[in-house]
Amino acid sequence: MAINANQSPMPMLPVALPAAPPTLVYSPHPLLAAAGRQCVYVRVLPGENLDAYLNRINLHLGNRPVICQLNGATIPRSAWKMTVLKPGDQIAIRAQVQGGGDEGSDPARVLL
Numbered sequence: 001m002a003i004n005a006n007q008s009p010m011p012m013l014p015v016a017l018p019a020a021p022p023t024l025v026y027s028p029h030p031l032l033a034a035a036g037r038q039c040v041y042v043r044v045l046p047g048e049n050l051d052a053y054l055n056r057i058n059l060h061l062g063n064r065p066v067i068c069q070l071n072g073a074t075i076p077r078s079a080w081k082m083t084v085l086k087p088g089d090q091i092a093i094r095a096q097v098q099g100g101g102d103e104g105s106d107p108a109r110v111l112l
């Protein structure tokens with residue numbers, strides 16, 4: 001299509017690029033996944049381990065019982081300092097359900 005000097009080209013429409021998934025999703029509530037959920041989009045640094053990444057993004061879990069998954073594989077807390085992350089890794093951390101009451105662990109009782 002030829003454009004003469006009196007004609008302006010067709011305007012370019014914005015193209016929606018696919019959004020990058022978050023690097024980390026943290027769900028602090030063990031039963032309600034969306035309650036307080038945080039999505040973190042901070043990139044991993046070269047050679048950074050899981051523990052260093054969590055500290056750098058100020059996600060301090062203390063002794064809270066959590067389940068951590070890296071690309072779908074569960075990573076025990078004892079391995080966080082030895083687990084080196086790569087760009088594109090997906091981290092999911094969620095609070096772990098705990099037992100309730102004096103009569104032992106009964107998660108159904110906690111719900112009722």
